[in-house]
Amino acid sequence: MSSTLLEQTRAHHEEIEKLERLIARDWLTNESQAHKDKLYQGHRVKGFLEAIASTSGKLVEIYEDADGARKEEIAALGGLQAENQNVFSAYYDRMKEIRDYHRRHPSARTVEQEDLDAHIKAEPPVYFTGEEALGRFLDLHELHAAFINAKFGPKDGDEEEREYMRYLDTFHQLDSIPRHFKSSKQYRDYLSSLLAYLRSFYERTEPLKDVTQLLSKVEAEFQNQWAAGTVPGWEGASEAGPKASENVLDVEAYDSVQELLEVGTERIKETLEHFGLKVGGTPEQRAARLLLLKDTPLEELDAKHFAKGRRPPKKGAQANGGGDAGREKGAYETALQEAQVRKFCELLKQVISDTRGHVEMKYAQTAEEQDKDLEEQDASGGEESDEDDEQIYNPLKLPMGPDGKPIPYWLYKLHGLNQEFRCEICGDASYWGRRAYERHFREWQHQHGMKVLGIPNTKQFNEITVIADALALHKAMQEKSGTAVWKPDVEEEYEDSQGNVYNKKEYTDLQRQGLI
Known part of the structure; x- marks a missing residue:
């Protein structure tokens, strides 16, 4: 009703002021540093901000006054009535309408102090799995299962690479996956699921962060890197399309099936996958299928030779949005999602580290200890004790256990976590404990350092962490293998x-x- 527009405007402004007071009161009243309290406070404040934005939108519509109703009501308040209308009767009519409005909308009345207290003590519904423990840890078990069963995952027989602990260390290293796997639907589905989970987890644990603005900045930086051809794992993709893997064969260099078979069946399969051809059949059939590319262009091959959904468009299809342009668009979207995953992993770096420690501690527990922890968690209802609010005394800087307290010193000594190992090849990085030190020789940081030095990361270079020693050994090995004595x-x-x-x-x- 037009006669209550001004009253609606007043009510909306009062609602916004009430929400602002709620936010201020929430920050001043709930100063607990407990994880659960901070999490619920963030979601409460987010709900208040969303309500302010919604109410402000209603005010904008009223002030724009598209139908002129607000202007007419203001004119009526100024006494600009029709000549045959009594001013006093118009006044009492408006008074009656305002009372009827408040009778129908009791929420528009003044809010009592008790209502404010109830709002800032409410626990908003936030869903976390049991493994996530109210946003303390990641739950990547489903993604881990998808990864180890994928073609781009670890090979059969490599049990260490298939472990969940190993996956937590390497799941964000997407640039190490060969590029010819990244055009498959299986990889795109896996990447989309990983990005969706990381975004959902970040939004649930950091409700006051603007994820949309964050992703916009990531995309802006990514566009510059893509144009310069410096995107990790996609170097030069914007200029010449995806580069071939080192294992992709040059078919022009072979004249017969027997010559191709001599290089090995694995390289033949990788080359077939790179070009989108079928990889089934006997080794001779695979080699013969690959040898067809020697005399026939890829886009002119019969459709029966291609895997499902991998046949390239015919000549002239580029004008309709296919060909290299379509492939480059798909590569751009995949590379952008990888950049977004890397950004979320950077923001969740501490959570990933805590997750790894939590899983490692679970492996060290017996079945009875794990059952006891679950019973204690169910009995407490996931609530934290007052001891969690106290500052933890940890002068030795021991790693934190799953209970949020430092692990026992005897366990710290047992795993050798008091021993520091430094590696100059990794940028003078420190590794605590013999186990972490031995594992780092197979990790990406050490491999990248060896690649920069131009040295193959083989077993002969294990235990070598000084650059000068590695270069000297590499030179000696080259001289020994290069001279015929x-x-x-x-x-x-x-x-x-x-x-x-x-x-x-x-x-x-x-x-x-x-x-x-």
């Missing part, structure tokens, strides 16, 4: 009367014994 005792051949061939040392020993 004649060793007559080993390489000079002798033949007896029966046609048996021996080296000089063996022949001399047998001759002395009278056996020849």
